[in-house]
Every structure is written in C-alpha cells, then in structure tokens.
Amino acid sequence: MAQKNLPPILVVDDNRDNADIIREYLETRGYPITVAANGEEALALFETVKPAIVLLDVMMPGRDGWEVCRIMKQHPELGRTVRVIMVTALNELDDKREALQMGADDYVEKPFDLATLAATVQRNLAMQRTAKAS
Amino acid sequence: MITSSVLLTDSQDESIALAIERLDGWRLERRTSAELPAAIGTVAGTRAVYVCTNDPTLLRATVERAHGAGLPVVVECEDEAERRRAVELRVEEWLLRGAKPDEIAARLHAALARGTPTAAGMSDRVERVEYERMLHDSLTGLPTLPVMIERSRARFKERGEIVVLYFNFVRYSKIEEIYGWEKLDAVLETTAAAVREFLDDTAPNPSRLMVSFTNDDDFIFFHVPATGVAAATEGEITEMVSRLQRHVQTRIEAHHGEEIAALFDIYVGRAHVYYNPKIRLERLIYRGIREAANAARSIEQRERARKVADLRSSLRERGVYIDYHPIVYADTEEIFGYEALARGVLRSLRSPEVMFEVAEEADLIWELSRLCRGRALEGLESHLRPGESLFINVDPHDFSDPLFGENEVANPERVVLEITERTAIKDYPKFRERLLVLRKMGYRFAVDDAGSGYAGLGSIANLEPDFIKLDISLINAIDTNFIKQNLVETMVKFANDHGAMVIAEGVERAEEFMAVRNLGVHLVQGFFLHRPSAAAVPRQMQQVAKTA
Numbered sequence: 001m002a003q004k005n006l007p008p009i010l011v012v013d014d015n016r017d018n019a020d021i022i023r024e025y026l027e028t029r030g031y032p033i034t035v036a037a038n039g040e041e042a043l044a045l046f047e048t049v050k051p052a053i054v055l056l057d058v059m060m061p062g063r064d065g066w067e068v069c070r071i072m073k074q075h076p077e078l079g080r081t082v083r084v085i086m087v088t089a090l091n092e093l094d095d096k097r098e099a100l101q102m103g104a105d106d107y108v109e110k111p112f113d114l115a116t117l118a119a120t121v122q123r124n125l126a127m128q129r130t131a132k133a134s
Numbered sequence: 135m136i137t138s139s140v141l142l143t144d145s146q147d148e149s150i151a152l153a154i155e156r157l158d159g160w161r162l163e164r165r166t167s168a169e170l171p172a173a174i175g176t177v178a179g180t181r182a183v184y185v186c187t188n189d190p191t192l193l194r195a196t197v198e199r200a201h202g203a204g205l206p207v208v209v210e211c212e213d214e215a216e217r218r219r220a221v222e223l224r225v226e227e228w229l230l231r232g233a234k235p236d237e238i239a240a241r242l243h244a245a246l247a248r249g250t251p252t253a254a255g256m257s258d259r260v261e262r263v264e265y266e267r268m269l270h271d272s273l274t275g276l277p278t279l280p281v282m283i284e285r286s287r288a289r290f291k292e293r294g295e296i297v298v299l300y301f302n303f304v305r306y307s308k309i310e311e312i313y314g315w316e317k318l319d320a321v322l323e324t325t326a327a328a329v330r331e332f333l334d335d336t337a338p339n340p341s342r343l344m345v346s347f348t349n350d351d352d353f354i355f356f357h358v359p360a361t362g363v364a365a366a367t368e369g370e371i372t373e374m375v376s377r378l379q380r381h382v383q384t385r386i387e388a389h390h391g392e393e394i395a396a397l398f399d400i401y402v403g404r405a406h407v408y409y410n411p412k413i414r415l416e417r418l419i420y421r422g423i424r425e426a427a428n429a430a431r432s433i434e435q436r437e438r439a440r441k442v443a444d445l446r447s448s449l450r451e452r453g454v455y456i457d458y459h460p461i462v463y464a465d466t467e468e469i470f471g472y473e474a475l476a477r478g479v480l481r482s483l484r485s486p487e488v489m490f491e492v493a494e495e496a497d498l499i500w501e502l503s504r505l506c507r508g509r510a511l512e513g514l515e516s517h518l519r520p521g522e523s524l525f526i527n528v529d530p531h532d533f534s535d536p537l538f539g540e541n542e543v544a545n546p547e548r549v550v551l552e553i554t555e556r557t558a559i560k561d562y563p564k565f566r567e568r569l570l571v572l573r574k575m576g577y578r579f580a581v582d583d584a585g586s587g588y589a590g591l592g593s594i595a596n597l598e599p600d601f602i603k604l605d606i607s608l609i610n611a612i613d614t615n616f617i618k619q620n621l622v623e624t625m626v627k628f629a630n631d632h633g634a635m636v637i638a639e640g641v642e643r644a645e646e647f648m649a650v651r652n653l654g655v656h657l658v659q660g661f662f663l664h665r666p667s668a669a670a671v672p673r674q675m676q677q678v679a680k681t682a
C-alpha cells in the first residue's frame with residue numbers, strides 16, 4: 001500500500017508470475033505499483049501513471065523492451081525525468097551498448113534477487129532526486 | 135449524494151460495509167455469487183467489483199464481465215490457491231479473507247487508481263501518442279512536413295507563390311559519431327530553439343515564415359509573402375540566411391562549446407514555387423523542396439571545392455598548429471602527458487574533423503597526417519616537460535604510409551600513438567606487423583574511442599595497447615547512468631588484467647570526474663580540469679591566415 005508518498009513504479013513483464021513477485025515485494029515496501037503485461041499496455045499506461053521508474057522486461061512479444069524504452073524516453077515531458085531500468089540477462093557488452101542506445105539508465109540482471117532489485121530502484125530514485133534538485 | 139459510486143459485491147461481510155463508509159460517496163450493491171456476473175453492467179454507477187466466491191468458474195465469469203465493462207476487480211482470497219487464480223485472471227487487487235476495513239478501503243482505492251483501461255481504449259491511446267509523435271518532432275517541437283503543408287495550403291493558394299528554403303546542416307552526424315546520440319539530441323534541441331528564436335525576432339516582417347524539421351538534420355522554411363508585398367529577393371534571403379547562421383552558431387557555441395560549433399556548416403538552397411491549379415499543391419511543394427535541396431547541395435559542393443583549395447595552400451605553407459590537451463592522473467591531478475590536437479590555421483579548417491574529412495576527399499590524408507605529426511612532435515621539445523608523454527592521433531591509413539615512423543624522434547618512448555577504434559582496420563596482419571616494428575622502436579599505443587561499439591574487448595586485446603581511451607559518449611553524464619558506470623568498470627578491470635591504463639576523455643563536469651575516479655579510471659582528460667592550450671602560432675603562419 002502506498003502510504004509514504006513514494007513515487008509510482010511501472011512494472012512491465014509478460015510473465016505474470018514475475019510481475020506479481022516484483023509487485024508484491026515493492027508494494028510491501030510502500031511503492032505504488034502498476035503492472036503492464038506488454039509493451040502496448042505499458043505505453044498506454046505511461047501518461048496516466050507518470051511513473052518515476054519503469055522496470056522493463058526486454059523479451060516481450062509485440063513491442064519489446066528496447067522499443068518501449070526508446071518511445072518512453074522520447075516522450076516530450078515524461079521522457080526527461082523517467083528512469084528506465086531494463087530487466088534482462090544483459091551480460092554481453094553489446095547488450096549494454098544497445099541499452100545505452102535506447103536511453104536506458106540502469107539494468108537488473110536476470111535472474112535477480114529481490115534485494116538487488118530494491119537497491120537498484122533506490123539508487124535510481126536517489127539519482128532522480130539529485131537531478132531534480134540541481 | 136445522488137450520483138454515488140457503486141461497489142458491486144457478493145460479500146455479505148460486515149467489514150466491507152465498514153470499508154465503504156470510509157470512502158466518500160460510495161454505496162454497496164450486494165448480489166449472490168451466482169447472480170454477480172449477470173449483474174455487472176445493470177447497476178448504474180458501478181465503478182468496481184469486489185468478489186469473494188471460491189467457485190473458480192464464477193470468479194472467472196465475474197472478472198471477465200467486469201473487465202469487459204472496464205471495471206476494476208478486487209478479489210478476496212481464502213488461501214494461496216485462490217490468490218494464484220486471482221493473479222492468473224489479472225485482477226487489479228487481491229487480499230486475504232479477514233482483512234480489516236482499512237485495508238479493504240485501501241485496496242479498493244489502489245484498484246481504482248490502476249483502473250484497467252479497456253483494450254480498445256488502450257490501443258486508442260497508443261495510437262494517439264504515436265499520431266502526435268508523427269505531427270511534431272519530439273525533440274525540437276517543430277511540426278513535421280505534412281503539418282506544414284496543410285498550414286500553408288490556404289496562404290499559398292491565396293498568394294500564388296511561395297519560397298522554399300532548404301537548410302542543410304552538415305556534419306551533425308559527426309557529432310553523433312564522436313559524442314554519442316545524447317549530445318546530438320542536445321545540439322539539435324539548441325538548434326531548433328535558436329531557429330524558433332530567430333523566427334520570433336523576424337516576426338514584424340509582414341510575410342510569413344514557417345519551419346519544419348525533416349527528422350534527420352535538415353530544416354525546411356516556407357516563406358509566404360503577405361498580400362501586396364513582393365516575395366523576398368535573393369539578396370534579402372542571403373542576408374537572412376547569414377543572420378540565422380550566425381545566430382545558430384552563437385547559440386551552439388554558448389551551449390556546447392566551440393569544439394562542436396566549429397564542426398558544422400549550414401548550406402541553404404532556395405526554390406521559388408508558383409501556384410498552378412492543375413497540379414496538386416502537395417506535389418508542387420515537394421518539387422520545390424527537392425529543387426531547394428539540390429541547390430543547397432550544389433552550394434555545399436562549391437564550398438567543399440573551396441576547402442580543398444584551402445587545404446592545399448595550408449599544406450604548402452605548413453598552416454597547421456597544435457593545441458595540447460593535458461591528460462592528468464585521476465588521483466593526484468598531476469600532468470601525465472598531452473594529447474596533440476591539430477587545427478587548421480585557416481578558419482574554414484579550424485576543426486580537425488573538418489580538415490581530415492576534406493583531406494580524405496582530396497586524397498591528401500598522408501600529406502596532412504605527416505604535417506600534423508611533424509608539428510605535434512615539435513611540441514615534445516617546446517611544450518612538454520621531460521617525462522611527460524605526447525599522445526598523437528594516427529589513422530590506420532597512416533600505417534601504410536611508407537614515411538610513417540621515419541620522422542626521427544629522439545625518444546619514441548615518450549610518444550603514444552592513438553589508434554581509433556572507429557576506422558576499420560582492413561589489412562590486419564600487415565597492420566600488426568607495422569605495429570610491432572613501431573613498438574620495438576619504443577612507441578607506445580592507445581586504443582581511442584574504446585567502448586563505442588566498433589570493436590569488442592577481444593580486438594582491443596589483440597592490439598595489446600598500453601592505454602585504453604574510453605569513448606566520449608560513455609563519459610558524458612556517466613554520473614547519472616549506471617549502465618555506463620558498469621561498462622567503464624568492465625573496461626578498467628580489463629585494463630588492469632592486461633597491464634594497460636584507462637583514460638577517460640571528455641570529462642566536463644565535477645560529477646563526471648568523481649564518477650570515473652571512483653570507478654578506478656587511471657587518467658583523465660577534459661574541460662573540467664584543463665582546456666587545450668595552444669602553442670604560440672608562428673608568425674609565418676599568421677601571415678597565411680591573413681593572406682587567405
């Protein structure tokens with residue numbers, strides 16, 4: 001439940017179990033979570049939810065995570081502030097370059113443990129705060 | 135309240151009634167579990183559904199009906215199996231039986247906030263976003279061509295003529311190549327803002343100017359003269375263009391530095407289009423654009439020819455000077471060495487990128503490289519203190535130059551040859567052979583632009599470099615991007631494993647400096663610490679600049 005006024009997070013994953021685990025874990029930590037099951041849904045929800053952070057799975061049918069990331073980052077207002085964290089097995093150098101090309105800010109390597117995920121979310125929120133302050 | 139929101143439920147529990155009381159303007163509608171699916175859509179004001187049945191078929195029917203009607207669903211679950219089922223059905227919220235009214239109210243709230251959009255509503259929204267993206271360039275905020283044509287249609291018909299100006303911004307792609315797309319985006323934004331400012335300033339003019347961005351790096355202006363006013367003359371347009379050019383240049387220099395401002399040129403082509411009722415208006419305009427674009431291109435070609443001539447005279451007069459950019463230790467900030475940056479004495483050849491591009495076209499690469507190398511090496515004596523290293527840029531082409539390395543250098547061990555990862559090395563065995571010879575002579579090597587994506591770590595390892603210079607795009611805003619930090623960390627580890635040192639160039643801000651230092655980068659180069667400093671330009675060369 002969102003009580004502490006934490007910023008909203010959009011979780012995008014076509015695997016319901018994954019999405020659900022992430023959602024439960026972050027919700028108990030007080031983040032308002034919205035889940036999207038695919039790229040289209042994520043983009044449709046983007047303007048309504050105005051997430052501070054998007055946790056974006058790369059491998060999805062239809063629009064994949066890369067495309068969704070690029071489109072979100074091009075959004076005239078939200079694109080500047082939103083932080084996109086790719087959830088993927090990004091161990092190859094090329095994948096990381098691809099992620100940079102698409103404008104991603106961070107990534108969580110799959111399979112991940114929830115503590116790492118929470119730490120990643122936190123460091124990106126901290127970065128967002130300093131960016132806003134300056 | 136007459137227009138109260140309705141929560142439809144099959145729960146007979148008291149706590150849900152209490153939860154509803156906590157929400158403003160809500161009332162409860164109760165049905166049996168069996169009746170619930172059919173009731174959805176029949177009770178006016180229904181905004182959400184709360185289900186507690188443990189019959190999977192009824193649950194499914196209820197959720198499907200509710201989602202079909204665009205209503206969020208909260209499911210009360212008895213156990214883990216029911217929870218899984220609810221999650222499978224993608225309900226907005228679930229909670230365990232026996233929850234307190236407070237929690238029920240909060241879950242209900244969350245479900246509403248999440249408010250599952252219907253499939254149709256969703257694809258509408260996606261389409262709308264995409265449609266708007268098509269009409270206006272997201273970066274510059276300028277309208278795209280189809281929008282412009284629509285806007286100018288009536289005026290064009292009425293006035294009977296239109297002037298199309300095509301602005302070709304040359305070498306913007308170079309910025310992307312060197313500094314990465316983020317920088318190019320920023321530069322394009324500055325450009326568009328400068329163009330808009332310029333248009334606002336020229337507003338008193340009775341004629342009308344409109345601008346569009348072609349999504350690449352060109353801008354198109356439509357000039358529709360006001361009724362009773364003659365279309366702008368060639369002279370007026372030339373004057374306007376040069377004012378705009380100066381304005382954009384000044385803005386870019388102020389925001390992004392002279393290094394970037396010196397990189398690009400603007401060429402403008404012009405076409406006068408007259409209205410012809412027999413021909414479709416769009417076609418007339420597109421023809422005009424093409425004509426203007428061609429005119430811009432031929433001006434560009436003329437300019438290039440002039441630059442080649444400039445280069446030839448520069449080579450004759452040895453009209454190249456060197457800026458020395460300090461490279462310092464990350465921890466002590468003491469000077470380790472200098473990168474030699476060759477610049478043309480002539481203003482048209484100030485930027486090394488431009489100079490070498492012209493040389494490549496005119497097949498003068500070796501000559502220019504020799505001159506630049508020679509000049510740079512002079513600095514070993516005149517500019518550097520003993521023990522400091524001199525980094526000079528070499529093109530892989532240079533390795534096939536028979537004269538390369540023949541420049542007698544007293545102590546080659548003070549010279550580091552920077553090989554860019556960008557230029558593909560074609561004849562690899564031969565290249566390696568040359569490399570070994572030079573290495574034996576004492577020269578050291580740096581791989582430039584590492585991590586830019588042209589070569590993997592494997593091919594970097596093959597060159598056995600003494601230094602790895604990270605690509606500028608990796609350093610730009612590294613403090614806020616964790617992927618860049620991770621990549622740099624990988625490079626540092628790689629370098630440490632191979633006995634090389636990592637150099638971060640393009641460090642412009644304190645935060646970037648701190649970030650690379652914390653990541654273990656050994657050496658740093660950038661405006662944050664030092665600007666490149668010019669060695670004195672010899673008098674004989676100043677004369678070249680004057681006479682040209």
